[in-house]
Amino acid sequence: MLDRFRGSPTGFSASAVVLTLREEDDRRVSLRRVAPWLLVVATVMLGVVATTLDLLTAASTEAAWMTFAGPVVVSMSTAVGFVLATRRGENPIGWLLLANGLSLAFVAVVANYALYGLVEEPGSLPAASFAALFDSASFPLLFAPLVAIAFVFPDGRLPSPRWRPMARIAVASLTVVLVVQLVQPGELEEPFDVADFPLAQLPAAVFFPIFTVASLLMVASLFAGALALRARLRQATGIERQQVKLVVLSGALIPFAIVAGWAESLITGNADTAAGLTLMLAVTAIPLAIGVAVMRYRLYEVDRLVNRTLVYATLTVLLAATYAAVSLLLGVALGGGSTVATAAATLAVALAFGTLRARVQRLVDRRFNRARYEGLRRVDSHLADLRAGRAMPEETGAVLAEALDDPSLELLYWLPGSDHHVDAHGRVVSLSSNGVRDLTPVMRGELRLGAVLHDPLLSTRPDVTESVINAAGLAIEIGRLRAEVRHRLAEVEESRARIVTAGYEERRRLERDLHDGAQQRLVSIGLAIRHVQSRLGAADNGNDVVATLDATVDEVFKAIEELRELARGVRPACLDDGLGPALRELATRSPLRTEVAATSERFAEQIEAAAYFVASEALTNSVKHARASRVLVSAERADDRLVLRVVDDGVGGAVASERSGLAGISDRVAALGGSVSVLSAPGEGTKVTAELPCGL
């Protein structure tokens, strides 16, 4: 069996098992498919033979449970090995488990064969003494495959090239121990000492040094296997760590079995039952754990499983102790067998369950799952802060980053009815551009709340990540609602600004149309009439007609003037030259003494227009209501805002209703993200201030 590992440079490689069978590549593939079946069939046949021989042997020295333990161990190892070899054929671990089953079955057959042929029915079977010799020498086979698995678990390679010499020593020492015992000096062991030694024997002076050295190296190899697993556990992260952890946990059942057997032997003087059962559990659990680990089937449940096991085991002990204590105390007080005592004890246990469970869970978390414990505590304190008004729901993302110890963590909220995620400020965030970070969706029941972008490292601890995120569910939901409101508000504000801007553009178009269309046409008509007049004048007849035409041109003139005023109201053309010229032009048409102090800087068209209309409206109000004599109009930049002021020296005391024209303008200014304020104390004049965002 061990010879198979010699040909491979790494000592243990996936193809090693099939190397001896291979001739061509395509045959190898089909052999690889057939080989698991062949190995299973061989193992089952050996198992049947071993069991039959065992049943035929009345003189069996083994304890009763061992009769079942053997087949259970063999079939467990073989079954898992078969699954792995067929599904993960490239990984040698499946093949090693198959080899384990086969070698165990083979050793069993040899042992039972020798027992039957030499003890039960002496002389009934050929070569029974060979079998007896092999049986006494075969113990390295019992653990050789498991040691190999320990070396290469879980990916089929040694932890590092530095382990190669150790692996070679393991193979060599196991082989030497096996071989050298076949030619050992002395007699066969009991009960086979009835037969002669079947082979040539080494002199004791040669045997013992070799055997001692090889045995020591073999024991060292066993430790090395354990060390290899430990090294894996240390350096592994993510899935691999999870895999190794699972197998190490199942392996830990063996020392547990030893302790159980020791305890049992102290109590009953016989270690068979407890030790046997736990050992059975261990040898069943180890192949299962290996299988689960290599198949990567729900690896992450492991932590939860261990956690729950610890919690409920502790809980059971505590509750049992409570029950016992209460019923004992009350039993003493009320007399034995009291139903009151039983009822009270039951009640005590029932009452203790809830609080105790939470306590124990916290205790176990604190001791065995520090990250989860700390993370949950941080989230809990955030929730308390939220309730007390000490924290804002927008801080939840930062709290999660802190709780999960991932500064790159980002909490995004889902916008229902759209395909977008937004951040806490309501800004749309694209998920595609987030590169290497992992995404964990956040759900609350059936409701999709958002997603957490985080370091992929956190995905290796979904128990921690998910429970911390879930604990923050309520805060996330509140944050999501606020982000959604913010986003919708921003959308509405943007569309309002767009509408107002479009309105100003429409005014500009209208003004153009009035000037370049209707007005020009009227001028043309006027010119045509003038032409007719000049012709009539040349013909020198009908002064009457000439006068009528003059009156008509006057009408045309007035129509043009009215159109010009109309166009100015829609949008003064001088806004094309900037706010300053437009304000000065506005001042020239004011009946009040109006001074203008305006920046010559240019701003966005809609900003200039809005400022102009505020000034126009405020001036109109000063003229109509303020009984002012002087007005000062100023426009200047203050950081990222254009500030327009219209100050008069009138009577003040303006009220909102009087300034309804200004109210309409205020709405448009607000739509552009600005504000209008009116300061008008009685007797102190009126001061209208408009602030408009104008960038930097």
Add this chain to the structure above:
Amino acid sequence: MRVVIAEDQALLREGLRRLFEDAGHEVVMAVDDADRLRAAVSEHEPDLAVVDVRMPPTHTDEGIRAARWIRDAHPDVGVFVLSQHIETTGAVGLVSQGGFGYFLKDRVLDVGEFLEAAQRVARGGSALDPRVVASLVGGQAAGGLSELSEREREVLSLMAEGLTNHAIAERLVLTERTIESHVRSVLMKLSLPEGAGAHRRVLAVLAYLRAADAR
């Protein structure tokens, strides 16, 4: 008088052409954009170019820019700019250089006054639409202008329009002597030099107004 007309609206262009032709002037070319205007002015060297402010392609200030170009490239050609609305920034600067007129379009319907102004510009004088002057003068409520009397302000406006003392006297139905004393008073109050020619007066007045405007 030989005239080139640049106006993108066909109806108006023809109207202007007839207006000049009815008065016995020669319209050597009528074009519809600024580039053709430049070509026509270079080719014909007319006495006067009548220019619309808004022309293709952008319909903003093509006319003003073409007028400036004519000023520089052909200083002998008078330029008369026609606009749809009052704009002081672009136009006024050109007026003060002489040989330049600036009217709102509907002003051409006042045929007599327009032709008189056009001839004045063709001869190297100035002409400014009264409404433009009003906006310049009216805009300066502060400063030296506030010391002027109503009549003096009227005279100042007509001076700015480019009229001579004689023409101002006719317009206000006053004697030329009275006008002369008003003019002296205005120039003194604004601390402007007294000059002989109407054009130099316009220059001084406009320079004053523009300086005030810039404050």
